Each structure stands twice: as structure tokens, then as C-alpha cells.
Amino acid sequence: MSKLNKFFYDYLGMENKNLDELTIYNLGLGMKKEKFPEKLIADILGEFNKIINELGEKKFQEWLFNLHFQIPDPFKNELRAEDIYNNYENWIEREIVNLENETNLSWEKQSEDIANVNMKIRKTQLVLRHRISEVVLDLLN
Numbered sequence: 555m556s557k558l559n560k561f562f563y564d565y566l567g568m569e570n571k572n573l574d575e576l577t578i579y580n581l582g583l584g585m586k587k588e589k590f591p592e593k594l595i596a597d598i599l600g601e602f603n604k605i606i607n608e609l610g611e612k613k614f615q616e617w618l619f620n621l622h623f624q625i626p627d628p629f630k631n632e633l634r635a636e637d638i639y640n641n642y643e644n645w646i647e648r649e650i651v652n653l654e655n656e657t658n659l660s661w662e663k664q665s666e667d668i669a670n671v672n673m674k675i676r677k678t679q680l681v682l683r684h685r686i687s688e689v690v691l692d693l694l695n
Contacts, residue, residue, distance in 0.1 A: 573612075573615040573616065573619055573694075574615070575693045575694060576614075576615040576618050576619065576690065576693055578599050578602060578603060578606070580693050581598075581599060581602065581690075581693070582595055582599055584689035584690075584692055588685060588688065590685070591642050591645050593641075594638065594641075594642055597638075598626075598682075598686070601628035601629075602614070602618075604628070605628075619690065619694070621683070621687055621690065622687065623683055623684060623687045624683055624687075625668070625679045625682065625683045626682065626683070626686060629678070629679060629683075630679070632671055632672075632675050635671075635674070635679050636672070636675050638678050638682070639674035639675070639677060640674070646677055646678055646681050647677075649681040649684075649685065650677055650680070650681065653681070661677060664680055664684075665677070665679070665680040668680070
């Protein structure tokens, strides 16, 4: 375990957490609770199922736990992110406002690490990484 991961485990008190809570079913419930659009939930879970098929359930759970507010791999693709924005613009924009209110930081400030892409992609990736990570953390608490 890297020092950074150990820090997160220790700091968040997750060294004894059971990653078995990180299932497709529970992730779907968490996303519904957080009011993700239904079709977007299906798309995200479809991508996660592909990762499970590639890595196996346990490795997927570790991968998901270790995201720590990073963009999940399937949504790093700029065309995919822009397509998500175009299909769910109202939800993305609402979540941007919510994130700004929750953090007291502009969306531009929150996404400085991905400033090299256009606004639609940047907003989409910010919302997805933040909201998916929150669902994961909620499932582990």
C-alpha cells in the first residue's frame, strides 16, 4: 500500500471498511439517491461492469475505492465526456452550481487540473469525479 493510500485509509478510518459494499447494485442505489439521471446511471454502471469483467469484482472494488476524486477511466475520453454534457446538460449545470455552493469555490478553481479541455468536458469530468466519489464514500460509511 502506498503512503498516500495508507494516509487515506487511516485518515478516513477505512482500514477496517468492507469494500464488499461497493457493488453495482449499491452504486446504482447511491446514484439514484443523489438524483443522477436514470440513463446516465445505466451508462456509468455499464462502464463499471466492463471494468469488473476485466479486473474481477475485488480488484474493481479496490480500483473504485482508490479513485479519490479522480476522473474514472471511462470518462476521461473527451468525446464521451462532451456527449454526456450534451445529453445531460441541465443536470451537469445544476450540479456545478451545487458544487460551487458546497465548496465555496468556482467550478474553474475546482477543475484547474483539467483546464486543458473545453468547458463542457471540464464541467462533466468535474461533476462525475466528485459525485461518483461521494457515492463511494457514502457506501463505505
